[in-house]
Amino acid sequence: MNASQVERFFAILKAANPAPQTELEYASVFELLTAVLLSAQATDVGVNKATRRLFAVANTPAALLALGQEGLESHIKTIGLYRSKARHLLQTCRILLDRHGGEVPRSRADLEALPGVGRKTANVVLNVAFGEPTMAVDTHIFRVSNRTGLAPGKTPLAVELGLLERVPEAYLVDAHHWLILHGRYVCQARKPLCKVCAVIQECDYGRNLKSSVA
Structure with a gap:
C-alpha cells in the first residue's frame, strides 16, 4: 500500500465513521x-x-x-x-x-x-483517555495491518511502529479505533468480507484477490 492509498484508506474510514469510539463501556x-x-x-x-x-x-x-x-x-x-x-x-x-x-x-x-x-x-x-496518537496493536490491528499491506510486521511492536510512521498525522488519534472496528466487523480473521469492504480498492489483499478472480 503506497502513501496515496494509505491516505484514501483512512479518508474512507473517516467518512464512514467520523468519531470512532472504543466499544468498552466506562465513565472515568x-x-x-x-x-x-x-x-x-x-x-x-x-x-x-x-x-x-x-x-x-x-x-x-x-x-x-x-x-x-x-x-x-x-x-x-x-x-x-x-x-x-x-x-x-x-x-x-x-x-x-x-x-x-x-x-x-x-x-x-x-x-x-x-x-x-x-x-x-x-x-x-x-x-x-488522554487523546495521545498511540497505536494499541491487538489481534485485529495486527491482522488488518499485515493483510492490507498498510504496515506489515512480524510482531505487534513492529506493526505499531510501522503504523506510527505510515498513518497520516490527521488520522493518527482515531486510527487505532478505525482499524479495530474494520478488523472486527469486515476484515475478519477466517473469512474477510471483501464484497462489502469500502476500502478494498486500497487494499493489497483485495487487489490480489480481484486479480486472481479475473
Missing part, C-alpha cells in the same frame, strides 16, 4: 483502565457485562480494594483468567493509591509499571 479514566486490563483474551461484550455489575458497586481504587480478592472475583468470574486479572487489578489499585493519589497516571512508564498493564493497555489508555 479508572473505569477505562479497569476495563482494558480485564479485556485481555476476552471480548468487549463479555467485559462490558461484567463491568456493569462491578462498577455499580465499586468503581474507584479504594472501593475495589475494599471488595478484596474473592469479592472482586465474584463480579468478574465470567471473564477468562479472572483470578489473575483480579489479583493484578487489586495490586494496581494499591499502587494508584500509594503513588498516584488514586488517579490514573498519564505517562507510559507509570502505566506500564502497573501490574497487568502492558504496552497495548497503556496505549489504549493514553489514546482513549
Whole structure:
C-alpha cells in the first residue's frame, strides 16, 4: 500500500465513521483502565457485562480494594483468567493509591509499571483517555495491518511502529479505533468480507484477490 492509498484508506474510514469510539463501556479514566486490563483474551461484550455489575458497586481504587480478592472475583468470574486479572487489578489499585493519589497516571512508564498493564493497555489508555496518537496493536490491528499491506510486521511492536510512521498525522488519534472496528466487523480473521469492504480498492489483499478472480 503506497502513501496515496494509505491516505484514501483512512479518508474512507473517516467518512464512514467520523468519531470512532472504543466499544468498552466506562465513565472515568479508572473505569477505562479497569476495563482494558480485564479485556485481555476476552471480548468487549463479555467485559462490558461484567463491568456493569462491578462498577455499580465499586468503581474507584479504594472501593475495589475494599471488595478484596474473592469479592472482586465474584463480579468478574465470567471473564477468562479472572483470578489473575483480579489479583493484578487489586495490586494496581494499591499502587494508584500509594503513588498516584488514586488517579490514573498519564505517562507510559507509570502505566506500564502497573501490574497487568502492558504496552497495548497503556496505549489504549493514553489514546482513549488522554487523546495521545498511540497505536494499541491487538489481534485485529495486527491482522488488518499485515493483510492490507498498510504496515506489515512480524510482531505487534513492529506493526505499531510501522503504523506510527505510515498513518497520516490527521488520522493518527482515531486510527487505532478505525482499524479495530474494520478488523472486527469486515476484515475478519477466517473469512474477510471483501464484497462489502469500502476500502478494498486500497487494499493489497483485495487487489490480489480481484486479480486472481479475473
